Amino acid sequence: MLVRARKTVECAQEPSGSDPARDLVSGADAATRRRAAQHLRDKPEHIGLLCERLGEESDASVRAAILTSLVRMKSPAVAAGLVGHLRSENAALRSEVKEALQDMPDDVQPVLERLLGDPDNDVRIFVANILSTLAHPRAPKLLARLIARDPHVNVCMAALDGLMEIGDASMTAAIAELPRRFPEPFVAFAATAALNRLKG
């Protein structure tokens, strides 16, 4: 049956005297740590701490709160702090970080440009994934640069995936070159598909 809802009292977000930075590190439960992350939302002096905790935090809801706070304070420092987590072994964290980075295109673009030369193939693949959906005018050019220069076939294929969506006819020369650099049949197939698409 329908009953009148009991009125609840609007309570303060945190007891006075609590220290969000401390709670974020050592809060006993996820709710405490989540609220601590929310309280650090407008405190750029804690960007380093938030980025660091992201790698330590096991609860997905706390990581989500940390990332939202960092996206709210988006800056080159936040982008630089976040890209380190692309090297994490935790696939869920990598994927959360990729989504967060896509929400700060102007700040992350220079950082991604530097990572095009990262020695780790996996990192460059993640860079290609992020660039593929990044709302930044330089994203197609950076993907084209990966296709023209990157020595690893999987990185080039990740970049090609992106260029199929956001590339243009000026990038076809680099794509046409791919089957010569990597003679595997799937590269020729993917390059042909991309060229057909970009040439219209």
Place this chain on the structure above:
Amino acid sequence: MNMPQRKLPEIAPITPQDYEKFFEFFYRKTGIVFTDKKAYFVERRLVERIQATGCETFREYFAIVRFQSSGDEWQQLVNSMTVNETYFFREDYQFDAMVQGMLPEITRDRRKGSAVRIWSTPCSTGEEPYSIAIHLLENWKRADDFDIEIHASDIDTRVVAQARRGIYGHRSLQRLSATLRSKYFTALGDDQFRIREELRDSIDFDVANIVDPANMTRFRGMDVIFCRNLLIYFDDVSRRESVELLYECLNPGGFICLGHSESMARISSLFRPRKFADTIVYQKVGSGA
């Protein structure tokens, strides 16, 4: 957003810089972003409020909005800037999903007599929460086994007051059968119908801003949240923030229903999509209370 500089009879022109300042302020307080398509709507409403307060310049008006201790003008401005078009049983396939899938799952191990909490936000003029109540009474076989609390909130004080009054025109009721109309409404004449008192009294209407964490602490322990066609007005960051707050308001395993054009996929990974009765809803995963 490019705003034309325009001479108005009573007030000084509002400059593009003024608009920019206004949009930024409104966004920070509500999470709502106005696109170019809304430029005329915003301009008209803003000028109306400036005139209504007797101000002669935007600057004078903006000072009131920001610094008035009662916050009354801020609330008036919010009321005028929000859109409240709705009707009974809108997107009712989600109500089918609620009684056929979500509630049976939520109450499977719950003892008789315990509470089931449902929240409609934004509730606008009340059509959605009343529709939920009617749908439950008509279609959920176990409705009598539980104490069902329906909470309803909106940022707009004016629509909340209208919802509490529960008076609707024919247009709002057009999707209701004659049987349901006669069962749950009293005709007032002049094409007006009032929802029956028992139903009005059973719903808790309140004013709340879903991007304000302090406001949201009132809505903890929810089993199902209807938050339809609101997040589309927010930018990415505000969407993330409000979904996080909604997450905290849900019980573990609780559900959020979004509008048919909305998706949780790009907002948060904290919810699992579930399909019930031809619709996708989002279930809170994990135990984070």
